[in-house]
Amino acid sequence: MYRFHSIISKRFAFSISIVIIFLSLVSSSYAGRYKHVEVEGCANILSGRIDMARDKAISDALRRALEQAVGVMVEAESVVKNFELLNDRIYSQTSGYIKNYRIIGDRVEGGVLIVKIRATVAMKNLMKDLDAIGILIKRVGKPRLMLLISEKNMSFPERRGDIFSIGVVKDTLAKKFMEKGFDLVDSKVVLESIKDDPSITHDLNKRLTDDIALRLASEGEAEIVIIGQAIAKAGPTIMGTSIRSCQANFSARVISADSSEVIATFTTSAVAAHVNPVTGGTEALREAASKMAEKLIPQILAKWKSQVAGTRTVKLVVSGLSFNNLKYFKDFLRTHVRGLADIYERSYRNGINKLDLQVKSSAKEIAEELSNKVFRKRLIRITSLTGSVIRIRLVAR
DSSP states (O other): OHHHHHHHHHHHHHHHHHHHHHHHHHHHHHHHHEEEEEEEEEEEOOTTOHHHHHHHHHHHHHHHHHHHHHHHHSOHHHHHHTHHHHHHHTGGGGGGTEEEEEEEEEEEETTEEEEEEEEEEEHHHHHHHHHHTTOHHHHTTOOEEEEEEEEEETTOTTSOOOTTSOOHHHHHHHHHHHHTTOEEEOHHHHHHHTTTOHHHHTTGGGGOOHHHHHHHHHHTTOSEEEEEEEEEEEEEESTTSSOEEEEEEEEEEEEETTTOOEEEEEEEEEEEEESSHHHHHHHHHHHHHHHHHHHHHHHHHHHHHHHHHSOEEEEEEEESOOGGGHHHHHHHHHHHSTTEEEEEEEEEETTEEEEEEEESSOHHHHHHHHTTOEETTEEEEEEEEOSSEEEEEEEEO
16 A cells, blocks of 8 residues: 555656646746836826726836837947937837736825836737837847858850859848948958968868858958858750750858857749849859848847847956955955846966856947956956957056
8 A cells, every 4th residue: 555655646746847847948938038027107187087097007008018128138328329210119009018017006196197007918929029210239239240242144155153153142141230230341351351371272172171161251240141152054945945944052041150059051942934044053142142131130149139038248358367266356356247147167377267157238238347456456448359258457556
């Protein structure tokens, strides 16, 4: 009998564990999609009509709830600059973003009714529409993009196909990304600056490695680099006519220049029919590039959205700090860096410490917080700053 009850108890405990895990997963998913905010709205009480004032105060509170949610994802400066756009496209459409709300308090002060509500904001819908009007990208500092695309139309052998030539593929990608608010770095300018470096320029097309691409991106101060190769070939004529079927294949990968992380990788293809194989190949390349943009842009934005909604990794490279003082410097960071979730030690070599910070703020905001602060009688100097890497030096005062 005891053994029977023991088995039942174990099964019951196991079932409870499964339920707890399931509920935690559901809760985590819900938390990512929705945000709870508490705000107050107000309205004047006219002619004693408290009911009308209440409706207006609730509407005001719902708008404030939406403004607060937008403030989490968009910098204050951007909110001010884009106020009219946000007002027309976002704030006036509260019903599309507020999942539900409840009144948790009210009071009257000097003829004004103040209502306090707890609202649930649908963050996924809000992010999507902020993307559509090009505002979300500004929250992450509008990272600069470099295109390193090798393009070849086999029906046009005279045309160079190196990564610095402007062809239909690069032109199409550039237009698509700029429409979404991306800033592009001119790769031709970068090539001009490193043309005397044979380790990069020698036979560049045949051996464009990730390391070389990252060096080029660093030279051009680009945070994101897209490396790709596109080739178009003309096939046989169709059904005995003079029209030829031309096919283009395009493979590309997106790399973060700061972290060397591969953000996305895709391959697309397209077919176009034309009497002129050069024109047909060009059209196929253009279509393949359009498909690639449609695949890459959401992946890049999704990566940035996760940074906006949660924590991100900012690399901090510290020189002038002894290993014995590292523990105290980490305590210093926890005190002076807002939104710091955790610190990971990556390496210590020749007096240089490399740390990964899990934070809710941007690298620029962290640099501003640390600049000219004093740690143990040593001044913190910012020596370089990119989208996700801060280099600092501790110097004697």
